[in-house]
Amino acid sequence: MAHDGNLDVLVVCGSLRKRSYNAALARMLPKLAPPAMKLRTAPPFDQIPHYNHDIQDSTGFPPEVTTFAEAIRSADGVIIVSPEYNWSIPGALKNAIDWVSRMKDQPFKDKPVALQSCAGGVLGGARMQYHLRQSLISVDAILFGRPEILVTFSAKKFDEKTLELTDQPTIDIVTQQLAAFEKFMRRVNGQ
């Protein structure tokens, strides 16, 4: 938690591949964020075992889970940038959420969360976002509403080689969302 008037925001990317558009968007965010919003990348969640209560009960929460949870807990807010797999949330990301949801002092509770998604087609990851909202309600997060960031036809909007976000309307709306998310966090965190 930042004590200097700044807001500490954790960015979670739902795709694991190197040339991911969602990862590329996540990397852009510091350039587009308002000055008081400090962004940091979440610890990896790709080595977490599949959720199994027997593990939790025997050897306890895996270290990657507690690290991930602590990163969420200590943040003023979370931005999840994720692709849509099979009309829904990527299993790896969902698995990470499943694990941390089982902890005492569950990290998403009362946490402001904003969503973004990039996709190849016309809906821009919308189905995933509405499922993710559903799961985040289950963990009692405080969901930021609008503007929504649904990046459609991503191949046209990111530079083919560098993956830099080049589409100006997208840049503008993401900038708007981050500014609005800052205000939202201050309001709901009681500042």
Added chain:
Amino acid sequence: MADKQLNVISFCGSLRKGSFNRMVMNALPGLAPAGMSIKEAPPFTELPLYNFDIQNSTGFPAPVNTLADAIRAADGVIFVTPEYNFSLPGGLKNAIDWVSRLPNQPFAGKPIALQSASPGPLGGGRVQYDLRRMMVFLDALTLNKPEIFIGNCASKLDDKTGELKDETTRNFIKQQLEAFARFIERHGGKG
């Protein structure tokens, strides 16, 4: 219609030994109509978390192909799943994510039936509608009715023997499996 041999596979969405959903799944062969065999699908726990870079470099991991072949060979698939955070467990979703990427994706045209058990009252009321939507994307054929939502499941299962003892639930499941057999015979069919 004459009973012909139907080979159905089942997936349990929970990994723990004492899983209620697993107990329900284990009860299915005994409740199936004549001619329908129900066997558990190969495991999905060995699958790494989906990452396109793996697919693109070393190819599909062997367990993905094993799982896909089992789905392809089956006349139908039954999902018996808990609800994690108002949706599908990440591990099971990850398995679906992997097989969905195969050329000749195994769920296309596949008859599907859904069941869920939960200690709470809704019996998995949210997860099944999410799973239905994923199955729409995968062009599967999901049986509409009867729906099987086993709420307050702890009282319906014997935790020592794992037996599904509630007669009403057993009858509903028998009805669903009978309907599933007719559904497969009418709408299923390899090709």
